[in-house]
Amino acid sequence: MADQQTIERIQQEVHTANQSKAYEEGKKESINDLKTIINLQKDRIANLERKVEKYKLGYDNLCILVNPSYDKNIFKEIMNS
16 A cells, blocks of 8 residues: 555656646746746847838938038937927
């Protein structure tokens, strides 16, 4: 009888250890997924920042064409206020 109880106890410990291992692997996988999402968002933000700079440059060029006395510094002050 004691042998049977020992076997059952060992089986339960193995089962618990396997559950714990699966949980930890799941956490690591979730963390890696979150890191991937963060990196993709950083790339997206960088792309948007490049587009904004490109459009600002295009706007500045357009303003200079339309109004040769256009002052870029005044425009920046207006945009930042």
